[in-house]
Amino acid sequence: LKAEWRERRKASRALRSARLGGDSSCRLQELSVxxxxxxxxxxxxxxxxxxxxxxxxxxxxxxSPNYNNHVVLLLKMQERGEPLGRSPCCVPTAYA
Structure with a gap:
């Protein structure tokens, strides 16, 4: 089984606007299996x-409906300056 990641090229206007300034926030990536x-x-x-x-x-x-409870907890801990084992990252809300 082989999987390849590719950044999705087609972005909505809202996502393009959010990326101004080199922001690398959570976004959909193509995963070809x-x-x-x-x-x-x-x-x-x-x-x-x-x-x-x-x-x-x-x-x-x-x-945000796209945040799960774990991400919210990690973001709150990070805001308080607590050391984290890893940075908060996005997770899928549903799979195809």
Missing amino acids: DLRAEQSVLIPETYMANNCQGPCHWPQSDR
């Missing part, structure tokens, strides 16, 4: 799974 190596899968040969990837930045609304 090559199924040809799996003998049990005949069709399709590839599958576009897509996934969210990238850091969550503060301040953003902690009431």
